Amino acid sequence: MVDFSATISSLILPGGRSVAGALGNEDDIRRVLAQISDAYGFRGFLVLSIPDAGCHSLGAQALMTTWPSEFLRRYDSARLIDGSPVVQRLRRSTIPFTYDAHQLARRRLDGKGDAAVCVFEAAGLPRGLYLPVHNASGRRAAIAFGGNRELVSNDEMQALNLWAGLLYSRLSEVRGRDSRGAGSLSRREIECLRWAAAGKTTMEMARIMALSEYTVNHYLNRATRKLDSVNRVQTVAKAMRAGLIN
Template identity: 80%
Template sequence: MMDFNADITSLVLPDGRSINDAIGNEDDVKRVLDQISDAFGFRGFMVLAIPDSGCHSLAAQALLTSWPMEFLRRYDSAGLIEGSPVIQRLRRSTIPFTYDAHLLARRRVDGKGEAAISVFEAAGMPRGLYLPVHDAKGGRAAIAFGGDREVVSSDEMQALNFWAGLLYSRLSEVRTHDRRRPGSLSRREIECLRWAAAGKTTVEMARIMALSEYTVNHYLNRATRKLDSVNRVQTVAKAMRAGLIN
């Protein structure tokens, strides 16, 4: 049985690089996933909460991702999640599988096959794989890697499945810990809240802080969760009352 609580600092990536720092927060998880994605020749990754049948937005289910924000916008704008063979498979199976946008397009029954191909091709991610994962409480998700490299081998699939289980387990632990420590905002979270309090939009904050829109939203959403708020306005108000921003 795999020990997900083992010290990962001694583990080595396929290209020989080692992970030098322990994973203590979500940024560390993202950093390691970026390393793994790069080491295996993918363009990016996404940690995806399994959407229920009433969900209409892929972006809303992305817990962590390096996939382009424009990809998420185009995917949701085209309404691709409802008829997605991938989402349907993730809902009923826990077995890892590869994807090919062109092959999947033939399996869509909603007539949106060409739109799906266009979205994935434009992002440079026509092929990849999905790795179903779960946490200690049985919560289900998936970690996806996408790019234009050749189909992964069985050995690569096994290695990626190991990393996915290990990192999602750690991510779940970190998120649970954050919820128990509602006042512990990171420097980046506080910085984003300060700009939000100043009336800056997500686009403006991304430009000012030299970050992607997704990353800014990620920090803001994490701050909202930590402060147990229902929206961004309430998060800013709570942070000001707590003296976290002024």
């Protein structure tokens, strides 16, 4: 088994900084990805399952992100995933690549180029890169970093690609472990389920708990996986039967 903590701690961020701490759960991985994003001057990151041809929602494929939830809503509302040059490239290639929203807009054949630029610009994500990754079972995904900085250099691309591969492998391992530990709900996951049981919407829970809607959905989705449920209603019911909430 790979000692991810030791491997990660041996890597150095720009400015000579290192990443400290264990990688024992998804929050640890989120923290490290946020550190990397900040160190390289990006607005945020996105961990994305590669959408298949029948998928019409980017938000549904987002495994973890600090990109604004409003970006995902606007992107999906405009159905920008259909005809996206980025998604098409991710489906057929495992080579990392940079993106520029303005250049990509000229390659769209569906007339949605201007809409795509507006969505990326409004979120402060006009430029960045996508790093295709995979886990031990061959499941494919990508980690994206986006922001307003200039496009990355080849050296930066190589360093970020190494970070991405290590962290996605660890994320897959953690998720596999968590899915086998049905009773190991975190405090936040239980809190979200309690509010869901009380009939609160995701937006209401986000306001009550001072979190983003994406983060609330992240905790609820993680609880759903841990309890091996198919939807939120079943997750709440299983948690109640197990005495995890009342």
